[in-house]
Amino acid sequence: MRPKVVAHRGASHDNAEHTLRAYLAALDAGADGLECDVRLTADGHLICVHDRDLRRTAASPGAVSTMELAEIAELDFASWKNPWADLDDEAAEPDPATSGVLTLRKLLEHVADLDRRVEVAIETKHPTRYGGLVEKRLVEMLGEFGWDRAGSPARVMSFSFTALQRVERLAPGVQLVQLIDRPAAWPMLRRAIGRDWLVGPGMDDLTEHRKYGKRLARSGHEVHVWVVNTAEELRLCQDLGVTTVITDRPAYLIGLLDGRPGGRSAPGA
Template identity: 75%
Template sequence: MTSALRPQVVAHRGASHENAEHTLGAYVAALDHGAEGLECDVRLTADGHLVCVHDSTLRRTASTRGRVSTMDLAELAELDFATWKNPWADLDDEAPDRDEESDGVLTLRKLLETVADYDRRVEVAIETKHPTRYGGLVEKRLVEMLREFGWDTAGSPVRIMSFSFTALQRVDRLAPEVQLVQLLDRGSTWPMLRRVIGRDWIVGPGIKLLREQPSIAGSISRSGRDIHVWTVNNDEDLQRCIDLGVKAVITDRPDHIVDLLDRRDRDAK
C-alpha cells in the first residue's frame, strides 16, 4: 500500500532501463524490484490479438521491417524482441541463453495472467496507441479481455490510458467503471481537456511538462483530479512529483525509485 505522501511506483514497459521493454522478462524483473504497478502499450495484430508493443513498426525493437498491424501473432512470435537492448550478447560467454518466453513478443493476455497469478496486488496501466488502422476495435477488444478477467468493474487493478480523448470515451461507454487516465504532453491542450474529460478521470502529464510548466499540476489538482506522471527516473524528478502531490510515478527504473522511497520513509521515522 502507498501512503498519501508516497506515490505508487509503476514500471514503464517493465524494468525497461536494464531490460528489453515490453518483454515478460522486463515485467518479472519489475515485480522482483517491488513495483506496485506495470505500464504497457497495446497494439492489435492482423489476426486480432493485443500485444505489448510501443511502436507501430518493428524496426527498433525487433530489427526487422514490417508493422504490428499487418502481421499475425504467429509471425511476431518468431521474432526476437530483446537482442536490440544488448546487441553484444553473442560475444559475452557469460550471457544467458535466449529464453523465447521471456524475450519474445508479449501478449496482453499473458501479462494479465502473470499479474492475476502474482502473490500480491499489482495494478496495470494499459495505454492504447493511436492513430491506428483498427480505430475503436482496439478498445473493444481490450474491454472484452478485461471482462474475461472480471476486471471491467470498480476496484479493478487495471486502468486505461491514452493521449486520445476519443479512445478513452470509447472505453467509458463500454466499461464505465474502469479507471481512465488522460495522458498529457502539451500544456496548451489542458484548458480544453479539463472541460470535457470525466470528473473522476486521472490526468497523466509527462515529467518534461511539469519541469517546464509546474503550475499545471496545481491546475489539475484544483480540478479535483489525481495526477500520474511519466517518465520519472531520477531523484530530482521524484522529489518534484512528491512536492506536487502526484499519486503515481511511471518509471523505467522501478528498483531505483522504490529504493529512494524506502530510504525516504526510513529517514522520516
Template identity: 70%
Template sequence: MTAMQVVAHRGASEENAEHTLGAYLEALDEGADGLECDVRLTADGHLVCVHDRSLLRTGANRGTVSTMELKDLHELDVAAWKHPWADLDDEAPDVDPELGRVLTLRKLLETVADCGRPVDVAIETKHPTRYGGLVERRLVQLLGEFGWAGADTPVRVMSFSFTALQRVHRLAPEVPLVMLVEKAHHWPMLRRLVQPDWIIGPGIKELRDHPGLGRHLAGRRIHVWTVNTDEDLKLCQDLGVEAVITDRPAYMLEQLGR
C-alpha cells in the first residue's frame, strides 16, 4: 500500500506565517511530501500565494490583491502578524525579510524545482475573482514554463469551482485535478459532474460530522484538508485517504512513523 502523503497547508503554517517562503522552506526541511497553496492574480498579472481577497488579516492592508500590483504587495510584511512580539525578543535571530514577503507562485515553483527531491505542489485557484478564467490560463502558462503541464507534472490543481477545474482540463488535460468539497450535501450533485479520475477533496470536519460521506467516496482518490490531530489522522487512515493536507507536517510525519 502506498504511504499516505503529507502535504503542508500553506507551508508549515502552525508555527510559521502562512504562504510565506519561510513557511514553505520549513515544510521542506521537515520532510513534507507536498506543499499546498492558494493563488490569486494581481492587477499586473502575477500569481501570488494568498488565501484572502485582501491582505488585511496577514499584512494589515485593506487593499484587495486583484487591484494591487506586485511591487506594492512586496512592500508588505505578511509574517509579523504570526508572532507580533518577536521584535521585543533581543535573543531572536535575525530573519531575512524576504522570507516574510508576499510570495509569487513562480518563486514557490522554483523553490520546489531546486529542492533536490521530489515534492508535489497542490495549487488551489480561488473563486470568485474579477479575473475569472484568466487565473487558470495564467496558471497553465506558468506550469508550461516549468515543463509541468503534462502527465509527469508534480502539480495538481484544486478548486471549489467545478468550472475552474473544467478550464484547467481543457488547457492541460493531463494535469491532475482535485474537486474540493465544502459541504457533504454538495457531493450527490458533484458526483454526477466530476470525472472518475478526478481526486476528491473533502474537509475533515465534513468527514467527521457526516460519516456517510466517507462511505460514498469509497473507491475514489481522496485528499483531505485540514488534518491536524491524531483522531483526524486515524479517521483518514480508516478511510484509505491518499493525502492529508496539514498545518503540522512534521507532527503528521512523526505520527505516521516517518
C-alpha cells in the first residue's frame, strides 16, 4: 500500500518551517498534502506557527497570542534555519515574500489555486488563552473556501480531544485526526473518539512500542503518522498499513516510494 506523503510544516528539513518557501518546495516535490500548526494573534488572525512564542523561529520573545499580525509581519522567520547564509556566496538571496510569517488564509489560497488536489492537515495548538475561538475562526475560514463539509481537502488535527469535539459540532463533515503523544493514552482515547475519526501517533512511539502500532492498525481507524523521515520508518509504516505519512522530507520519501535511487525526487519534480 502506498501511503500519501504530507509535508510537515512544509519541506522543513531544507527550508525554514511554516514559510511559504517551505510549502512551495513541498508542492514542487509532488507532496500529496501540507501540514501546518495554527495559532491566533491578538487581533484575530490565524498564522502558521508551532511554538507559543517566536524565540526559536523569529528571534523574538513575544508570544503569538499577545502580538498583532502587523508586528509579527515585521519579523524574519527564515534566517534561523541558515544563520551562516551571509558567508555563503552560493546562498540564494532571501525573499521577504516567502520567508516571512505565513497566514493560514494565504496558505489555503495557494492550495485552492492549484490544478491538482492537495490536502491540508491543520493542527490547532492548545492550551491557548483563546480556547475554542481558535476552532471557531478556523471553521469560519474553511467555510469561506467551501471546505467545511464532507469531501473537503482540509482536515483538522489536535492533541486536544475537546478541540476536535468543537470542530465536529461546528463542521460535522470535516475529517478529524486525534493526535496521540503517548501510547498509554490510547486505551482511553479509543473509547472516546468518534468512529470515523483518524488517529495520529508519533513515529518514535511506533518504533519503540511495536505492539502499539499493531493495535492502532487493528482499531478500524485510519492511521496518519508523524514525523516519518527515514527509509526504515517508512517501511514500518507501510507494514502497518498506515495511509498517510507526515514528513519533513517529502521529496526524499516520494523518491523512496517511486523506487528512485537514494530516494531523490526526479529532476524538475
